[in-house]
Every structure is written in structure tokens, then in C-alpha cells.
């Protein structure tokens with residue numbers, strides 16, 4: 255009976271190690287994934303939406319272009 259318990263314990267450790275190494279090889283979900291892109295209404299450059307400066311529903315790449323406004 256003691257041998258059986260030892261066998262189960264070794265299996266459990268191996269299973270845990272395999273799971274841990276699989277988890278480590280995958281990139282964390284927060285690091286990748288689709289990122290919302292925005293387009294500057296002044297210069298037209300595309301950039302991550304999280305960095306956008308928004309005014310009157312338009313996105314700008316920086317505060318200077320927000321002040322300059324939409325390029326005609």
C-alpha cells in the first residue's frame with residue numbers, strides 16, 4: 255500500500271510539473287491580443303487608442319495635434 259501511495263505521489267508531482275511548464279511557455283494573455291488602434295485627425299498616423307488625445311469625438315496622436323485640430 256505504501257508503494258502505491260508513493261506511485262500516486264510521483265504521478266501527481268510529474269503532472270504538476272508538466273502543467274507548470276506548459277503554463278510558463280505560453281505568453282500571458284494581457285501581453286498580447288488585439289489592441290484598439292486610433293487615427294490622428296491631424297496627421298493621420300495610426301497609434302494605440304490607449305495613448306490617444308480625444309476632443310469632440312476625434313482622436314489625436316498628441317496634445318499639439320489636438321490644439322492644431324483637424325487638418326483641412
Ligand SMILES: [Zn+2]
Pocket residue numbers: 294295296297298299314315316319
Ligand atoms: Zn498627429
